[in-house]
Amino acid sequence: MYDVDEIRKDFPILGRKVYGRPLVYLDNAATVQKPRSVVEAMSDEYYNVNANVHRGVHFLSQQATELHEAARETVRRFLNARSTAEVIFTRGTTESINLVAACFGEAFMREGDEVIVSEMEHHANIVSWQLLQARKGIKIRVIPVDGRGELRMDEFERLFNEHTRIVSVTHVSNVLGTVNPVRRIVEVAHAHGVPVLIDGAQSTPHFSVDVQALDCDFFAFSGHKVYGPTGIGVLYGKENWLDRLPPYMGGGEMIGHVSFEHTTFAELPLKFEAGTPDYVASTGLARALDYVSHLGLDAIQSHERGLTRYALDGLRQISGMRILGEADDHDAVVSFLVGHIHHLDMGTLLDRLGIAVRTGHHCAEPLMRRFGVEGTVRASFALYNTRQEVDTLVAGIARVAQMF
Ligand code: PMP
Numbered sequence: 001m002y003d004v005d006e007i008r009k010d011f012p013i014l015g016r017k018v019y020g021r022p023l024v025y026l027d028n029a030a031t032v033q034k035p036r037s038v039v040e041a042m043s044d045e046y047y048n049v050n051a052n053v054h055r056g057v058h059f060l061s062q063q064a065t066e067l068h069e070a071a072r073e074t075v076r077r078f079l080n081a082r083s084t085a086e087v088i089f090t091r092g093t094t095e096s097i098n099l100v101a102a103c104f105g106e107a108f109m110r111e112g113d114e115v116i117v118s119e120m121e122h123h124a125n126i127v128s129w130q131l132l133q134a135r136k137g138i139k140i141r142v143i144p145v146d147g148r149g150e151l152r153m154d155e156f157e158r159l160f161n162e163h164t165r166i167v168s169v170t171h172v173s174n175v176l177g178t179v180n181p182v183r184r185i186v187e188v189a190h191a192h193g194v195p196v197l198i199d200g201a202q203s204t205p206h207f208s209v210d211v212q213a214l215d216c217d218f219f220a221f222s223g224h225k226v227y228g229p230t231g232i233g234v235l236y237g238k239e240n241w242l243d244r245l246p247p248y249m250g251g252g253e254m255i256g257h258v259s260f261e262h263t264t265f266a267e268l269p270l271k272f273e274a275g276t277p278d279y280v281a282s283t284g285l286a287r288a289l290d291y292v293s294h295l296g297l298d299a300i301q302s303h304e305r306g307l308t309r310y311a312l313d314g315l316r317q318i319s320g321m322r323i324l325g326e327a328d329d330h331d332a333v334v335s336f337l338v339g340h341i342h343h344l345d346m347g348t349l350l351d352r353l354g355i356a357v358r359t360g361h362h363c364a365e366p367l368m369r370r371f372g373v374e375g376t377v378r379a380s381f382a383l384y385n386t387r388q389e390v391d392t393l394v395a396g397i398a399r400v401a402q403m404f
Contacts, residue, residue, distance in 0.1 A: 027356045028205075045064070068279040078204075089269075096221075097197065105135070124199070166197065167195070175362045196216050206300065207331075217238050221233055232281035251274035307332065315334065361375050
C-alpha cells in the first residue's frame, strides 16, 4: 500500500509553516525535498568516514572509496546500465549535457554538421549546443511542438540528412509534462546511424528508466531532482561512445601517467571525472535512489499520475483557465495561466497562501515563444504530495482569480 501520510514523515521540511500556513510544496520540478535517510547518510559520512577517495592507502580513504564506488553501482542498477564504466558522476544534468556537447562535438562534429534538439528543450540542452556552434560552426535543427505540446514526429523524421550527427532531446518536458516517445526517437535516429542523448532530469524522479531497453547512447540526470543532494548528477554513456570521446576536463583522477612530454588518461569512468569528486553527495544520491526504488517507481508513478489527473480536473473548473500541455502521455507537471493574470502575480499571491509554485519561463524561452506566452505558472508533483494539497492549490487559484 502506498501510504502518503507515512511517506511524508520521512521529509521533515514538509511539516514547516510559511506565513503561518502549512507549506504546500509544488515546485518539485525545480527541486524536490530530501528524505531523512539521504541527509543522515551524508552527515554520517562527514562525521565518521570522510577522506579523499581513490589511491588512499589508509582505512578512511578506502572506506570512502568503497562508498563512492558502491554509489556508482547503485546508479548502474537504477538505470540498468551494463557496467559501472558507463556511469559518470557530474554536477548535474547541465554538466552532463555540456560534457556530451563539448566532447562529442570535439570528436565527431565539424562545421556544417547538425544536432537535432526539440522546441521544448530546457536551456541546458540548447545553449550547450550553441556554445559548440560558436566554436565549430555546427547547425542546430529543431523538432517542432504541436498545439497539444507533443513533438511533431513526422517533422522529426524529415530533419535527418547526411550532416546529422546526434539527436539530443528531453525525456519529459519540465514545462508541459509531455513524456516524449524516446524509444521511437532512438529507433529513428539509429536507423540513420545517429546516436541519441536523452535529458532525463524530469523522468528519473517519476518513473523507471532502463537505458538498455531505451537503447539510448547517452542519458543525463540530476541528483537533486530525484531526492538526492544538490551538486551531483550522472551522465550515462555507452562504453563504445565514451571510449572514443576525449576527456572533458584535465586534472587529478582522470589520468594514467603524467609527464611534460606525454600524459595518458584513466580508464572509464574516471577519464571524465577530473578532480576530487563529491563523494559524500554520491552516497546521498545512492540513498535517494534506494529510497525511490524501495517505494517502487511504478507505485510512485501511479500516485503522481493520479494527482496530476486530479489537479487537471480541478483546474479545468476555474474560469479563464488555460492549460499548456495536453499531451496524452502527461507526467507530473502542470503549466497554466488564468485570464490576464500575470504569472508572477499568481505565484506571489499563491505563495502568501503557503503554496510554492514556480513562475516564469522555466528555462525554456523558445517553448514560451511557441505558445505565445512570456511565462506560466507551474505546479509540479512529487511522491509526497496529496490530494488535499491539490485542493488547496485549486482553491487558492480560484481565490486569486476572484481578486482580479
Ligand atoms: N533539463 C531539464 C528538462 C530540466 O528540467 C532541468 C532542471 N530544471 C535541467 C535540464 C537542468 O538541471 P540541473 O539544473 O539540475 O543541471
